[in-house]
Amino acid sequence: MKSYSLPDSQGHFGRYGGSFVAETLVHALDELREAYDKYRVDPDFQNEFAYELKHFVGRPSPVYHARRWSEKLGGAQIWFKREDLNHTGAHKINNCIGQILLARRMGKPRIIAETGAGQHGVATATVAARYGLECVVYMGSEDVRRQASNMYRMKLLGATVVPVESGSRTLKDALNEAMRDWVTNVENTFYIIGTVAGPHPYPMMVRDFQSVIGTECLEQMPVNVGRQPDYVVASVGGGSNAMGIFYPYIEHQDVQLIGVEAAGEGLETGRHAASLNAGVVGVLHGNRTYVMQDENGQITETHSISAGLDYPGVGPEHAWLKDSGRAQYVGVTDDEALAAFHDCCRTEGIMPALESAHAIAHAVRMAPGLAKDKIILVNLSGRGDKDMHTVADFSGISL
Secondary structure (H helix, E strand, C coil): CCCCCCCCCCCEECCEECCCCCHHHHHHHHHHHHHHHHHCCCHHHHHHHHHHHHHHHCCCCCEEECHHHHHHHCCCEEEEEEHHHCCCCECHHHHHHHHHHHHHHCCCCEEEEEECCCHHHHHHHHHHHHHCCEEEEEEEHHHHHHCHHHHHHHHHCCCEEEEECCCCCCHHHHHHHHHHHHHHCCCCEEECCCCCCCCCCHHHHHHHHHCHHHHHHHHHHHHHCCCCCCEEEEECCCCHHHHHHHHHHCCCCCCEEEEEEEEECCHHHCCCECHHHHCEEEEECCEEEEECECCCCCECCCCCCCHHHCCCCCCHHHHHHHHHCCEEEEEEEHHHHHHHHHHHHHHHCCCECHHHHHHHHHHHHHHHHCCCCCEEEEEECEECHHHHHHHHHHCCCCC
16 A cells, blocks of 8 residues: 555545536436445456456557657667556556446446547547447547548547637537536436546546556556666646656655646746646646636636647646655747657657647656766657648648
């Protein structure tokens, strides 16, 4: 049992987290919390989860030494945790497997989800097809445009994709609509949230399912390198891929944890999605955390080249890690992420998701200033096939 035991029984990470929801959702959240409390320690549930991760998802994902790039940079050694090699191409499937196993045990025949970059929507549609459950995915119409291939993948898997036209037509708005659906259909519907945000128990539950990433790294790095990394780096939007690799390392005080937010066109421009670097404490989507809001408390529009990072909040555990000093959070711009995307393709033969490219960009920024025996482990959270059209648009190329 880990000595690091947050959140408390009410879902608080220090002053963050909790459950700020409409009265109509209180019963549904209580029901979910009771089910998760029961099944998280149930051997049959854990065995089925482990079986699906191995035989359906393809875990464990390997760690990979970006040797040529490390030599080219002339400093620290960069390693990737290859979540891009999972079934569906990202880390999202880990959490979706866990939540759909809960949904089945709770007798919920209808699954809903929200998605930005589309990877969570694809993963949810995939597990719904795997178990023969109805699936509805909400996606901002702007994200439908820039992630058209993932939208089509969801439809091929049998999901109904609902484009959301309100607000900035991105992830925040998709989550709003999914919440409205859940309130209306709470008796027969299970909401698979895709990140470590939302009301309790979601931040804890998603973190627990995603922590398989870091748990594998704890075993793999000593075998491959002889020791644990000096730095663990991951991109942070809502924050699930980062919490997945950070959580098992929290007690390893010699390992520095670095989250990388989307600085968009620059923090000074206001055109970004860096809640931890430039936001304030507020309440969004059922939890207290750092959010992007104006002086009147209204949520402001965000910007990132990466649809998966284009969100005006962040998981409450990240807010706690920031304030406690256990993790630090930095920003990477669109241009820096694009450069890392291209360099990774051409130097290592790996096409990273634009979300992952933000983390890679910071590792590339760090490496030359560190000794050659230092190790940076980057969570390569997904593959970049979905982002080809976005990259082409920003590069002025017509596909």
